[in-house]
Every structure is written in structure tokens, then in C-alpha cells.
Amino acid sequence: MGERVLIALGGNAMTAPDGSASPLDQRRAVERAMTHVAALISQGHQVVLTHGNGPQVGNLLLKNQLAAEVVPPVPLDWCGAQTQATVGVLILNALGDRAAVVVTRTLVDLADPAFADPVKPIGRYFSEAEARRFEQLGQTWRAFPGKGFRRVVASPEPLEILDAPAAIALMEAGYTVVAAGGGGVPVARRADGSLTGVEAVIDKDAAAVVLADAVRATVLVVATDVPAAVAGYGTGQARPIGRTTVAELRELQAAGHFASGSMGPKVQAALRFAEGGGRAVITSLEHLGDAIGGGAGTVVGR
16 A cells, blocks of 8 residues: 655755746746656645745735835735645646645744744845835835845644544545645734744644644655755765664754755754654655655655
């Protein structure tokens, strides 16, 4: 019998190799990525997909900023929902009729310390004058020396994928499900128990672990643009990490081998899932099939 596999697609799976994100670039990139996913499905595995949305949200934010004096900017939770649907449709068209997208909310806590010190950069760099104009709309902007000003938002911990039951129902009906795109639409509970969207960005890989646990995935694949995580990256001692243990990977993480802006979150997600009893894999889409069987990629866990 096949495995229940949750694949977390990185932003590189939805843009051209040079990072461009025109509609044509995105469609072609998704179609390329889905050929590897379709091959995995044909082998008998049940697949759940989640994905990043950085370039897509960046484009929406730029539209917000350029049209701010004509059309009121929409909040980040709206941007997240829009990109979930847009990327989801591209995936559906590439995979065929037995696929479904769930516009997914992720619960966060308004008491999370991340809200007191927003540090996650989003969107493009602007001049100080432009940044001050957007600060008047309630946004937080910070200077990045030599580059300009960029908006920063909170990145709180994901607590629960609220729409996981809908995803599970579709999976049990035989659908390949796309859920929690971009980490999910961030929502929090008010004092009366109702939900409200919040201005935040949820780490896609952290949300993937919560989703994988909720849908009872046996394997979490953190897909990236390299065949495996690398220890000593950029040095003469660089080496790809194959099958490893939680303890060894934690040791490498503590020694600073994985950059916080690239491989770090992927390794952290793999560790969290493996510590919960699952098997986590970090690899490229091209090595997806071999990695599920333990023959490629960085594999940690059972």
C-alpha cells in the first residue's frame, strides 16, 4: 500500500528558474512540478499538497501600494485567501479532475510574542518617503541598509488548521487535496469566540507540519530546489545529508549549518514532524519518488 504523503512546495515550484512570476511563468512552473506529483500518485500514494505564496502575495501588495490612493488596500488575510485560490486553480488544471482546493484558515494566538515585534519582511523595497506614507495606513516598515525600506509583519506560530476536516473528507472521497497554501489564512479568536483575520504571515513549512499531523500523513516532504540539505554549505567541507537521526540533525542545526532565510525553516519542519513519529524528507521534486522510498534526499525519522 502507498503512503499518505504531504508535500510542501517551495516558492521555486511556482516561478520561473530566474524567480520571475508572470502568469505564464507561474503556470509553466506549476505544470512542471505537477508532473512529479502525478508520478507519485500513479505509484499508489495518497498526496496532500501545500505551497508557498511569497511571490504571489508580493505582487498583490505591490498592486495595493500603487493603487492605495484610488482603492483601499486589502488586508494580508485577504491576500492569502486570493493566492490560495489562484495557485490552487493552477494545480487543479495541471493535475486533473480528481483534485480539490480547500481555502484554509490557520488559527494563531493574538498573544503570540511575534505580534509585539514584527520582523517578517514582505513585498518590495521602497523609498523612505513611500514607507512613511504606508505607515500612515497602520503598516510597519523597517530600513534595510543599502536596499531601502520594506514592510514587516508578524509571523506567529500556527496552532491549528481549522479546515483540516474538510480536507480529510475530500481525501477520503479519493481527491488529491491542496490545502493551507501560504501557511493558511491567519485568523484569531475574539473574546466572544468568533474569528477574525489578522495581519500576519505564517511560515509555510511550520504550517505544513500542523497540517500533516491533522490529516495523519505518514511522510512529510519539504520540496526545495536542491536534492538534499547540506552541512557546511558554501564551504570546502560541504556535504549532502542523507538518512539521519533527529539527534544528528538537531546538532547540525545548533551548529548553524542551516540559514534562517532558506534551509533553516525546512530543517525545523522536518525535525518537528519526525519528533512526532513521522518520516520527513527534504529533497527536490525531481527526486521525489526515490526520496519516498528512502533512496534520495535528507531523510529523518522512522
